[in-house]
Amino acid sequence: MDITIRKIKTEDHYSIECMTKKAFWNLNMPGCDEHYLVHRIWNEPNYVPSVSSLAEAGEVIVGVILYTKCKVETVNGDFPVLTFGPLCVDPEYQNKGIGGKLLVESMKLAKQYDYKGILICGVPTYYPKFGFKTADTFGITMPDGSNFDAFMGYELQENALSEHKGKFYEPESLDCDIHDEEYVRQLEEFDKNYPYMEKKVLPGQWR
Numbered sequence: 001m002d003i004t005i006r007k008i009k010t011e012d013h014y015s016i017e018c019m020t021k022k023a024f025w026n027l028n029m030p031g032c033d034e035h036y037l038v039h040r041i042w043n044e045p046n047y048v049p050s051v052s053s054l055a056e057a058g059e060v061i062v063g064v065i066l067y068t069k070c071k072v073e074t075v076n077g078d079f080p081v082l083t084f085g086p087l088c089v090d091p092e093y094q095n096k097g098i099g100g101k102l103l104v105e106s107m108k109l110a111k112q113y114d115y116k117g118i119l120i121c122g123v124p125t126y127y128p129k130f131g132f133k134t135a136d137t138f139g140i141t142m143p144d145g146s147n148f149d150a151f152m153g154y155e156l157q158e159n160a161l162s163e164h165k166g167k168f169y170e171p172e173s174l175d176c177d178i179h180d181e182e183y184v185r186q187l188e189e190f191d192k193n194y195p196y197m198e199k200k201v202l203p204g205q206w207r
């Protein structure tokens with residue numbers, strides 16, 4: 001199967017949102033909100049279209065990785081870094097190397113554009129094989145000072161993160177609280193624009 005990795009055009013947005021819904025539906029909670037997150041990222045001033053990428057099999061969009069600018073607050077001021085998310089692949093195309101290809105190709109782009117490092121909260125068993133290390137390795141914590149296995153970083157330039165210890169902040173506009181009634185109401189309204197999928201309570205859901 002030939003897979004092409006390329007940058008994202010405005011006309012790809014709706015198909016990406018549909019694919020994202022499929023990839024996350026019932027995975028971490030009954031239903032999902034990742035397609036809503038993707039929709040909000042397009043208008044986020046910190047969105048980085050030059051690095052964000054999609055994967056295509058023929059003319060079908062089968063994967064995506066979206067980057068946004070974030071910062072580490074250090075004693076010497078803010079240090080700009082990237083984060084990504086969602087990274088997802090259509091369930092019918094998973095485990096064929098597409099997620100890995102999206103990650104590796106987009107990280108090459110990030111380096112070309114002179115970004116220094118990447119910090120993420122993601123699946124702790126997936127990213128270490130691509131060189132990600134837990135953020136405590138670099139002396140970087142979440143805003144509340146915490147560290148956990150899912151909070152990981154990657155240095156695009158040597159020692160870029162370890163020389164900028166501090167607290168990691170993501171854009172506030174991307175915050176979401178699935179226990180907030182108003183957020184859930186907005187999500188349900190938004191989801192009406194996408195193909196119907198049945199919500200299920202399944203083992204392993206944690207949100």
Ligand SMILES: CC(C)(COP(=O)(O)OP(=O)(O)OC[C@H]1O[C@@H](n2cnc3c(N)ncnc32)[C@H](O)[C@@H]1OP(=O)(O)O)[C@@H](O)C(=O)NCCC(=O)NCCS
Pocket residue numbers: 023024027086087088089090093094095096097098099100101121122123125126
């Ligand atoms: C996680 C995801 C992006 C990986 O993409 P993919 O194209 O399926 O993965 P690849 O083919 O590149 O890599 C396959 C390898 O990753 C592992 N893997 C896939 N999904 C994984 C997961 N959720 N957790 C841990 N390992 C995972 C596979 O076991 C396989 O391991 P192996 O190489 O040792 O056999 C994709 O499975 C996905 O979209 N999942 C649902 C959404 C999600 O969880 N996104 C990540 C949020 S941080």
